[in-house]
Amino acid sequence: MENISVFRGERLVLDRVGFTLDAGDALLLTGPNGAGKSTLLRVLAGLRKPEGGHVLWAGVDALADRSQHAGRVAYLGHQDALKLGLTLRENLTLAARASGGNPDLCMKSLNISGLADLPARMLSAGQKRRAALARVLLAQAPLWLLDEPSLGLDINTMGLLGTLFAAHRQAGGIVIATTHVPLPLPNARTLALPGLNESDIPQPMEDFPEDDLL
Amino acid sequence: MKFQIPSLIMAILERDLRLALRHGADTLGAVLFFILAGALFPLALGPSPELLRRMAPGIVWVCALLAALLPLDRLFGAELEDGSLDQLLMTGLPASLIALAKMMAHWLTTGLPLLLAAGPLAIMLGMPSGSMVVLLTGLFLGTLILSLIGGMAASVVLGARRGGVLLPLLVLPLTTPALIFGAAALDAAQTGLSWGPDLELLGAFLAAAIPLCALAAGAGLRAAVE
Numbered sequence: 097m098e099n100i101s102v103f104r105g106e107r108l109v110l111d112r113v114g115f116t117l118d119a120g121d122a123l124l125l126t127g128p129n130g131a132g133k134s135t136l137l138r139v140l141a142g143l144r145k146p147e148g149g150h151v152l153w154a155g156v157d158a159l160a161d162r163s164q165h166a167g168r169v170a171y172l173g174h175q176d177a178l179k180l181g182l183t184l185r186e187n188l189t190l191a192a193r194a195s196g197g198n199p200d201l202c203m204k205s206l207n208i209s210g211l212a213d214l215p216a217r218m219l220s221a222g223q224k225r226r227a228a229l230a231r232v233l234l235a236q237a238p239l240w241l242l243d244e245p246s247l248g249l250d251i252n253t254m255g256l257l258g259t260l261f262a263a264h265r266q267a268g269g270i271v272i273a274t275t276h277v278p279l280p281l282p283n284a285r286t287l288a289l290p291g292l293n294e295s296d297i298p299q300p301m302e303d304f305p306e307d308d309l310l
Numbered sequence: 311m312k313f314q315i316p317s318l319i320m321a322i323l324e325r326d327l328r329l330a331l332r333h334g335a336d337t338l339g340a341v342l343f344f345i346l347a348g349a350l351f352p353l354a355l356g357p358s359p360e361l362l363r364r365m366a367p368g369i370v371w372v373c374a375l376l377a378a379l380l381p382l383d384r385l386f387g388a389e390l391e392d393g394s395l396d397q398l399l400m401t402g403l404p405a406s407l408i409a410l411a412k413m414m415a416h417w418l419t420t421g422l423p424l425l426l427a428a429g430p431l432a433i434m435l436g437m438p439s440g441s442m443v444v445l446l447t448g449l450f451l452g453t454l455i456l457s458l459i460g461g462m463a464a465s466v467v468l469g470a471r472r473g474g475v476l477l478p479l480l481v482l483p484l485t486t487p488a489l490i491f492g493a494a495a496l497d498a499a500q501t502g503l504s505w506g507p508d509l510e511l512l513g514a515f516l517a518a519a520i521p522l523c524a525l526a527a528g529a530g531l532r533a534a535v536e
Contacts, residue, residue, distance in 0.1 A: 143400075
């Protein structure tokens with residue numbers, strides 16, 4: 097990963113950010129709201145292209161073949177991406193089909209096996225987050241990109257998350273997470289994104305082009 | 311690659327069909343709209359059987375076109391809003407195939423029910439049973455084209471404000487060739503002319519739409535998650 101620059105609209109959110117991680121490493125992305133933490137994760141996931149710089153995986157440009165890169169990455173977004181009308185197991189079917197993983201095992205490791213046949217609309221926010229984390233496990237990918245994984249989790253689940261992180265890193269996996277609260281990731285490196293000074297934010301001009309249609 | 315592309319496409323189809331069954335009211339909405347809109351014509355035009363019989367092909371086609379538009383803005387909109395679109399792209403399936411799978415799902419949940427409802431509607435309007443085969447064959451191809459072009463337009467306006475308003479403005483002009491050929495085939499059948507060429511043109515239009523719409527829609531999905 098080197099020198100990532102990303103514009104969001106007309107605004108530069110990430111200015112030449114760079115880091116290198118080895119197998120088993122963990123990186124915490126911190127910084128004020130709007131500093132570009134989530135944007136950086138989406139670039140690493142291959143969901144958006146950086147305006148400048150490269151994402152390198154083992155020395156090769158990772159974003160050249162985004163389908164292949166998707167197989168290396170498990171991405172947890174802000175949203176849990178659960179279909180409320182489907183049961184938990186049905187929600188995980190697609191990810192299981194993509195990776196060949198076992199959804200029941202993953203639900204068990206996050207203590208939600210008992211909820212497997214409930215429709216997602218009946219779950220609490222924390223339970224939905226756990227389901228989304230189960231999908232991360234299910235992907236069986238070496239690189240975990242987690243956008244505030246602790247959102248809505250109780251203390252027990254945080255402990256559980258710690259063991260899952262440790263097991264993943266033990267097996268040579270990499271964890272990159274954005275967070276505002278301490279996560280159970282011992283020896284994790286921290287990358288503080290500075291965010292922008294108030295004065296750097298361009299004021300909207302009268303003839304500012306609308307980036308949406310209509 | 312860890313997965314088989316067909317099995318992943320099947321998984322997306324299964325998921326969408328299951329959702330369509332769970333939210334049955336949404337699914338039925340388009341079909342009910344189709345039947346109701348078609349039933350309005352006799353009321354507005356007067357009950358002259360001759361007039362209705364002559365207008366039946368056009369009525370069925372236009373109503374099907376409009377009804378298929380109804381669920382389009384949710385096709386990708388719902389996926390974008392709850393973050394599922396990110397997860398779909400992270401399965402590693404190329405974006406154009408994801409779009410194609412969703413378009414197939416749209417056809418199975420909207421096009422196919424419309425096709426089933428078209429027969430009764432045509433009979434109600436007094437269309438001779440002889441041209442029923444032409445109507446259903448034409449509509450079969452036509453609804454597929456609608457799903458493809460509609461899905462492409464839906465992915466293009468994805469994330470735009472008031473995409474729902476923009477959608478018909480994009481879809482309807484693009485589907486006019488299908489409407490022309492489909493209605494022309496029916497006209498030919500009713501007047502005893504050969505209707506084969508019109509349906510073949512419809513088929514050619516469909517064959518061109520499959521790759522082009524899938525590719526354009528895939529690019530639209532990629533742009534929407536940026």
